[in-house]
Amino acid sequence: MSLELRNVRKAYGETPVLDDVSLSMADREFIAFLGPSGSGKSTLLRIIAGLETADAGEVVLDGKRIDQLHPGARDVAMVFQAYALYPHMTVRENMAFGLRNARVPQAEIDARIAQAAAVLEIESQLDKKPAQMSGGQRQRVAIGRAIVKHPRLFLFDEPLSNLDAALRTRTRVELAQLRRRVDAAIIMVTHDQAEAMTLADRIVVMNDRRIQQIGAPMDIYTRPANSFVARFVGSPAMTLLPASLVPGDGPARVRLGDGTEVTTRIDRAALPSGSVELGLRPEHVRVASSGEGACDAEVLLVERLGDRTLVYAKLSDGQEITAEDAGLSVVKLGDRVRLRIDGAAAHLFDCNGNGHHAQVTDSAA
Amino acid sequence: MSLELRNVRKAYGETPVLDDVSLSMADREFIAFLGPSGSGKSTLLRIIAGLETADAGEVVLDGKRIDQLHPGARDVAMVFQAYALYPHMTVRENMAFGLRNARVPQAEIDARIAQAAAVLEIESQLDKKPAQMSGGQRQRVAIGRAIVKHPRLFLFDEPLSNLDAALRTRTRVELAQLRRRVDAAIIMVTHDQAEAMTLADRIVVMNDRRIQQIGAPMDIYTRPANSFVARFVGSPAMTLLPASLVPGDGPARVRLGDGTEVTTRIDRAALPSGSVELGLRPEHVRVASSGEGACDAEVLLVERLGDRTLVYAKLSDGQEITAEDAGLSVVKLGDRVRLRIDGAAAHLFDCNGNGHHAQVTDSAA
Amino acid sequence: MRRGDRLASFGFVAPFLAIYLLILIYPLLAGIGLSMTRVDLFGGGSFVGFDNYVRLAGDPVFHAAIFQTLLLAAMIVPILTVLSLMLALALNRPTRDAAVFRGIFFSSSVLSVTIVTLIWRFVLAPDAGLLGEVAQGLGTPPLPFLSDPTLALWALAITTIWWSIGLPMMLFLAGLQQIPGDIYEAAALDRASRWTILWRITLPSLRRTLVLVVMLQTAAQLQLFGQSQLLTAGGPNGATRTMVLFIFETAFWRWELGYAAAAAEILFLLIVALTLAQYWFTMRTSEAGNGR
């Protein structure tokens, strides 16, 4: 299986939604489309599925253009955000519907349903109707309906967003397992970066009608192509602080608004002139118990996550910054704390928003 | 402000929903009701609001019984899960509605709305209708509608569950700020433990019609009263492994199903006899690069969160366990790894599910 | 979508459209042609241009019919709307009793106009009627419901309201079930009184249903016919002659097809104008704040 999108464009009336999107995808790859609401993720997915027609560009599956094919003839299966189960059919009928349309023999239909039901552990539910099932069960049925078709490509549109937190984690594990068991490529739309990072081989970060970056999850986390990606990927988000370059040689050195200076490991030569932003992940900004740190801040919110504590704070020039502390941190709202910035792990973004990263991979906290 | 619930009971028809619930709350306290779906959180909140009547028990606000009062007369304000904004009224009218009903003078109404709008940064939205606003804006309006009433007690029913991940984090910060600015107590219902941990002074963990534990967030995280609380609080969840006590003196020592032995810091004397479960937070189960660890496991799923990596694995006896590794972990699905268990931070749960914890507070990873 | 698709799509509406065009629109247009002729039931007419319309403009009987039709609609539609709304409010509950009551209030809707007027003649006729008996029991002279011009209009209005309360009630019930329950709880916490809730929460939420009911009923009541033909024969002194009765008499008694057709076209335009005016009015006022 290989999917290729070439220069896809789409507008609704006067509003452009996708602008020259190209992408190619390998066999059995799991790709996540990640981006904020309205960035065109669903539209792109629906163009692949054939539920929308692109204004320009090509969709090629295994070397064959499919953009003129009927959705049912494209060998793709889709799992909808709200499941879109047929409410008047039993689970079994839901799964069989597409196969019947494709004139698959009844024996084969039964076999595939039995197999999918076993994989998803919904054997006992086969004769229920969707209304009689819980959200999690419905979702498995929706996945089952896709599986039985043995498609070459699965499309998931925010499959987890309707589930509560606990169920979401469980289903995430299930999706990962599923992915090992089916012989097909998967595209999943999400705006939850944790989901994308956990599941995907590669992430396509979208914003503002365009693909911002394509890459493996860790690449995107550690080397965001631009400030949008930097801010969007990672939870809590990377702090971006306006800074000015301190003249000199060697790795780039910047000064923050409150006067703090930070030395990075970034090649000064690669940076264009103009103002920059310093990007800092929370794990690289530590609350310093003693005075060895770099800057003062006032605590705005303490988020205790158990194993670690996130501290949202305000620098003396009013810039907000997120820092991390130990799980049993004693920091309280309103405290003044000192923060130690790990310049070696810092990122810089130039005036065009493009990212510049340390030449050596930084190590985890 | 002080709120007291005394022996509240409630059943819908034959189904008991709340069973002898008592609770007292201090002035300006922020309490979260945390529990799985169906545990009666909303019901309890609605009893306080007056939207349901308890079958037995008392609700006392500032020494005065309020359980017979009309909801509008109780001096509480509620923010509903789906906001429950009046769709045909503008934001301003939504906020003014309750004040008009209470015959607050127009000038005072205007002043309160202006103030609340400033706090919530929705000044420019005041003349819009809810349908024209995004989810996050709507929610702020719902909070604004509560604020303008200057209640003595705010009630929030899962205020964040309808928001997407990014907005949820932002709103969490806002709620924390709000809490500092209003002179009132707050009760929030949630089934998201991170939310409860971040915001509340005390958490009331509910399950199965009863309060399971009341305590400060860190208390609950570090000293869960029973195995339900242990499993429910903390994300990812604490791993609970069946284990047998190894006879001997000193702190309790247990043997897992695969033969691994773990030495805890828990007082053996306090434990009743019978089987136990060993509780391990992921941060206390580390993937060991070399052989110094305690047990072997096979990786089921790798969840890369950027700054750290969660590893879901299976021990040789089939028990699942969650471990943590560095952000840039190289562990892959299907790998066999060794896990090092930090026995000093482990918990034990006896056959009644009651928790037993280390005598000395364990330190963070 | 592709061209063939569009044709195929059109195929779904085509059967209805074909029948609609043939059976409703063609006769309507044929009616326009007819309205320009002087012709009786058996054809052989002559073209007279707009003579029939000019005649209508000067026909006091037609003027009275228009006035009375509008008056009747103005009497029936508001009362019907308010009553059916009140019933819907009272019966919007899942209990068995409510279902029985709903059945009772819908029961009259299944009767034909012939039967309805038959029944109501016996209720309203001052001598033999039910109301007459009641009046006699109370020792007052019975109201001359069928012979006093004003009361006769009320007789038609009452009969019509009794007959047609079921459908708007059902529409309102449906509308009520779409209002989310939590805004009522929010209102309770906002200290809203029952009255405030009705006016500020329930009615605004029912707005679309309200518009639908008023429009459907206006269109229906402007076509009121059987009641006035069968109950009062348009009397006394033509005081209850509606436009459709006028059209019917002109066509079937006077055999002046052209004249009847002209009156029918006027009625059609009147209904279109009034319902569209209502529609535009409500859309305009709701557009103001609700940028959908």
Place this chain on the structure above:
Amino acid sequence: GSSGGADDGKIYLQRFFGECGAAYGTATDVAAAKGECGIITSMINKFNAENAGAPVSSNVVAWPGYPQLSAQFAAGDPPDIVSMHGGVISDYAARGLLEPVEPYLEAAGLKPDQFTDASRMAATVDNRLYGLPWDTHGGLYHINTKLFAQAGLMRDGKPMLPRSAEELLAHARQFKARTGKPYLLQSLVADTAAQTRTLYTYLMAQDAVIFPDPLHIKLQTPEARRVVNYFKALTQEGLGTLDQDTPAAIAAFLSGEGGIYPTGTWMIDQFQQDAITPGRPLHGSYAVYPYPRLWGKHAEFVSGHVWVVPKRERTPAQRAMIARFFKFMTAHNLDWARTGHLPAVRSVIESAAFKAMPHRAEIAPLATIGHPLPGYVQRQSAIERLVGEEVGAAITGQKTVDQALADGERRVNELLAELPVVSPSSPPRRSASSRP
């Protein structure tokens, strides 16, 4: 669909008078039948029994059946024999839709002058006879003699009928004073025929010309004013009822709530039933007479039922069967008289058998004093409605008399002015396409 058959002489008869298959579905004993429906049904049954192949197929229409008949004409598929009111014939005849029936009468061996003047005139347009005269019906004073006695208005066991307008007023006052009940029960609600009947009758009595020509009516005359003013005054004085429709007025008369109920011949049978039933309020106290002479001469507006033959292609066998049926019907005219209507056949009206029926002697004069409207007047039923509506408005006081008469005259003249100019001989638009 066609109502026509092959050349087997079957004919289609369409009538009102109701459907009573339940009681008379197979009855052939005409003498035993009761009521309009029963008698006519038995008659047709009998004819079918006497003729091979039950040649008459009958179709009952809802009263009065003209919308259906017009529809059938318009669709080119009218029946062969149709019951029709005399006043309606001119409409269809003027359009050339009816066949003159002289040939059928001739074939049946019937002569026009066998029929009474009143019944023959009702079927005559342009000097041609357009149907088999069947009966004459007109207005009658149905009287409650018990109340009359109470009011002191009985003499020699007979009710005293007024001989002038002044006398009627005096009687009415006396009646009201002694019984406390209205003298006249009038159905003024939803019934225009009664008012028109009264006006036409007393205009005819005064020799007033109502329709000077086919396109005009004259109502703004002293004669008309006199009549309307008079009944208005009577009603306004409370001597006549104001609020009753026909069923209410009938009910009031049957329960003895008033002295006189002016209505047609068709109610005699019903009232007589009550009059001979012990325990009924009307028991033994019923009498009936033609409208009294109040002004001028004794004349009365009447009409009649007629069997017409719509124009369409017919086989000789069918024509023969129509003639045969006419002959049969005429022979049974006496049976029809039991309904209360005056028979159309002269010899029947003069027969002892007829006179022996209750009240028939009293109403027989209708056949001589009765006049229908002239045959050249079209749209008589529409005109009757207009005139009745205006007269009713005047009597109930909703309009002044002058205004009502002026309006009535104007509306009728406008209606007549719109008559399309067609020659009576022009064929119907669609010919009988469905017949071979």
Place this chain on the structure above:
Amino acid sequence: MAADRTTPAFRPGEGRVRPATLIALLLAAAVMLAPLIWTILLSLKSNQALVGNSGAALEFPYTLENYWAILSGDQVFRWLFNSLIVSVGTTIGVLVLCSLAGYGFARLEFPFRRTLFVFVLLGLAIPEQAVILPQHQLFAALHLHNSYPGLILPGLAGPFGVFFMTQYFRAIPRDLDEAAMLDGASRLRIFWSVLLPLTLPAQATLGVFTFLASWNSYWWPLISATRSDMYTLTVGLASAQMNYAQTSGLGFLMAQAVFASVPIFIVYVLFQKHIVQSMAGTAR
């Protein structure tokens, strides 16, 4: 402990009906029912007993003779049969046409879709009497009078059903169509297997209304079916009345009224559960 612990009602449809409301409802129900009960009582009295005295309806004895009279009429069962054919035919026709058109207007793209929809809605403003004569001429030209198609066709042209079904289809999530499309279903199959089953409550409602209107229609059958063996029940019963039936045949008349209403009452009772439920989409 307070004795009264019932939950107060804040959502509509909860809590007890207030006594004042209940009394008002009972009164209103009495007003609704009184004429109907009166009619039934009248139908159970002999004609003779009612002549001039309809008040006798309140007294014994009652009899079924009027109903026997109706049932022993030659043609009553023929008329009943005709009415059933026509009403069922019209109902099926309307359901088929309006479902197709509703789906088309709600879901499909074709030129002038919105304009056509408005054009169809205009039909709500066309009074029957305004078109009945041209219709009659048209049907005469097509030789459709005195036939079942002639009686059924005019009932199929009503726009209300299209409006109703369109609104209902619009309320069904589009996801379902798309899922079915991906399942390889043709447009017709999506319509037939996926969406149509979901409109069953709406079909029931529209079916009841159509059946009711068709059963009660009077003018068109009166002038189109002029042969008594093609009469529908309404026309047939009207033809069976004598003039002045309100006086001398009152019991019979009322029995006819009851008799003619029974089938629609049955239809209503069978389907009433769906009615409110399915109207939910209409007012959008």
